[in-house]
Amino acid sequence: MVNKLSLPKKIDLLPGPFGPKPRKKISQRNIIIYGTLLLVSVYYLLPLYVMVVTSLKGMPEIRLGNVFSPPLEIVLSPWVKAWSEACTGLNCDGLSRGFWNSVVITVPSVIISILVASVNGYALSNWRFKGADIFFTILIFGSFIPYQVMLYPIVIILREIGLYGKLGGLILVHTIFGMPILTLLFRNYFTSLPEELFKAARVDGAGFWRIYLRIMLPMSLPIFVVAIILQVTGIWNDFLFGVVYTKPENYPMTVQLNNIVNSVQGVKEYNVNMAATILTGLVPLVIYFVSGKLFVRGIAAGAVKG
């Protein structure tokens, strides 16, 4: 309730400035800020533009023009060719083969790596046991070690358990290398949940798995989404593990793409190459544009280690 006594009659203002300070909308400061940002945006958007534009031109037009000129005549055949006819060293099935390989690699890898890491993160945050921290520290440190150092020992291990060259082997590798950041992500998230929930459940007699399934999981939807975004992007974009641990017919899309573009002798079909490049980048790009803020949250989690 507004007290009438405190709203005085309108007092005449004295001469001189009143109200907010007049500020120009188009000030020098704004020009510098927006100008710089726009210029930098050009640097970032240019490659995307070039990719799209090149993939829609016919080869004769490409030879005559330069990478920046827009297509005079839009052609869709490069896309078709990239998908189903482009030749790698081995066959001419196009990228479609690599696409399905990537799907077959990514889906199980994402599911398994996230399940394993989430249970692990839960164990670390709520059920501390002796030695847990030591192993976790080694895990995190390990994520900084260059992969090359561990490549060959893993080859040997996979050979021993009969998974070398098989899909299962690659899934295992992705689970292993996804563990540090995912476990960190889940551990931090579960630690931030109110401890009372957990304690109340224990008082009620619930055990490790029950609490995980009934209480933790339902409350963790946002962090699972972040984890999925991180893993799908990371695994889909992977090249090194794809090339080391699979046989050529199982190569993921990234490896196929590289083969199509870089190992073909003779006439380079730039438009097909660009179409193929876009196709390979499409899945993570779509995820990125759709997920927006969650994507940023995921990588921020990776950056804020320990």
Add this chain to the structure above:
Amino acid sequence: MSGKSRPNQLFRNLNAKIASIPMILTASVIFFGGTLWTIFYSFTNSKLLPRLKFVGFSQYERLWSTNRWLISIENLLIFGFLSLIFSLAIGFLLAVLMDQKIRFENTFRTIFLYPFALSFIVTGLVWQWILNPDFGIQKVVRSFGWDNFNFDPLYDAEIVIYGILIAALWQGTGLVMCIMLAGLRGIDQEIWNAAKIDGIPSWKTYLLIIIPMMRPVFVTTLVLITSGIVKVYDLVVAQTSGGPGIASEVPAKFVYDTMFLKQNLGQGFAGSTMMLLSVLIVLIPWAYLEFGGKKRG
């Protein structure tokens, strides 16, 4: 009494321990064990297959007299140094601009960050196309009249590493900007108010107050960028395949080629051990700074 407590210790939190088996195995067998294994075998004579014949430091001697390795190290140093400086500078400057309460912040951030969502292969290939001398930047500038303009990082051994640098910055600076922006936003608004009352101009506040306050963020970013630099592989494979010749060779590629294509495991192991060392040189001081104090307390 004591006899009873022993088995209990192991079975306490049994479920948690079972759940953590993957982490324990990964940390001990893969990360710790695998690294030791590689280092160990770098002192052997392994060729196509690992062999237990010790040859002391001869793999390393050979490594450091191999031209290809030396070039890869030189490239890594140039690339690493420039990458670090430019990423931090550009990332920080962009973050400062974005912190000015601008409109379209989300749009700009989306634009700066989308390259990070792409594979290095995609990045390498698209920049390979843009830097193409016949159709790309060189051609465009020449078509404006500067006939003598030369910018051919794909075929010019002297500047090829800069082509890779441009592509790497394109991919990575968005991330640095996001981290820096988060750091900037973590600074208490009252510090800004106090500086305003003191009459300190904006640029001075950034330089003398804000940046020193953000030291931890800079350090963390530095460690992140460094570990990424040492790993650079896909980008080189896609953009230049290490060429022209071996001019854009990098250690990660050298190691892979040596191990799997040249069937010289011993050299590969020596190379990867060297890579590990370079990371440890940065990692150990940082870990000591971050966690050393806490462990004592």
Add this chain to the structure above:
Amino acid sequence: MPSVSVRGLSLNFGDVQVLRNLNIDIEEGEFLVLLGPSGCGKSTLLNCIAGLLDASDGQIFIKERNVTWEEPKDRGIGMVFQSYALYPQMSVEGNLSFGLKNARMPSDEITRRVIRAAEILQIEPLLKRKPSQLSGGQRQRVAIGRALVRDVDVFLFDEPLSNLDAQLRSELRVEIKRLHARLKNTMIYVTHDQIEALTLADRIAVMKGGVIQQLAAPQLIYNKPSNLYVAGFIGSPAMNFLPGQIVVSGEEASFTTKDGASISLQGYEASTSLRQGGEAILGVRPEHIQIHTEPIPGLTIPVTVEIDEPMGADSLLWLKFEQQSLSVRIDADLNCQEGTIYHLEFNIPKSSIFRKDTEERI
């Protein structure tokens, strides 16, 4: 000549009116406290005076100068923040001298001012230390010092003691009072703590919803609160409120409660006339009530003991009357059994009566 003047000051954040047409004249050397709960606009008002926020309408004058469009550094103010806002990587000396160095003051002048401020605030031994090596109380002194070295007319304080523990708070409260006595500068102080307000202020402005509810000296606010809100906000333990009617018969006025108990209003100093009668609320502070064992007609109301809260020197006795609980301050030694019936006499000259519809004091 007022030291600080605010005229017609309003501030909108979008659709929300945070400050409504405020007018205040602060005298030279006065210690004015802006008091209110969070969200009442007190910090916003302070930030407008400081120049950290632009007002949507109105003017601000400091020492007769219209500073409405001036930058904070040109307004002749110094400010102390709730979180101290010390520059973390500079020493105490660095913190104190940074603004002066930026203004290109000659270094001997800077040194003179820094030493003088350090002396007044007793932080000389701390000059070489960094903020992280200081305690909360020491940090706050440095923050005050930073405003001191600016040699300004007006000091602004934004809840400076809120981050300190209770003991430090009372220590520094006295320090600030001593500082004001010594320097005699105009000081504008924002707080939500009424103890700080009552002990430090020459005048208090009680604020709510962007409006000043009452602007007066502490004793006046305590004894004659201008509306129901101020009456309930100031004073701990809080004032008791009894709803009822003012009944006028001839020259006498009395207050009748819902269930018919009647209390004479003789001795009440009304600012407007009691003759209007009507529904009203009677407000009495716990220390202004006396307990009788026998009823006195026309003067007391019957109550039943509920519970007793011992508070050291006194106790707070809670008694049930009609549908509500009343609190009375009694001596700690008195033992009151639950269920006992007593009769309360109110100190009418020290009470306040508020109209039910406007909530203003009669």
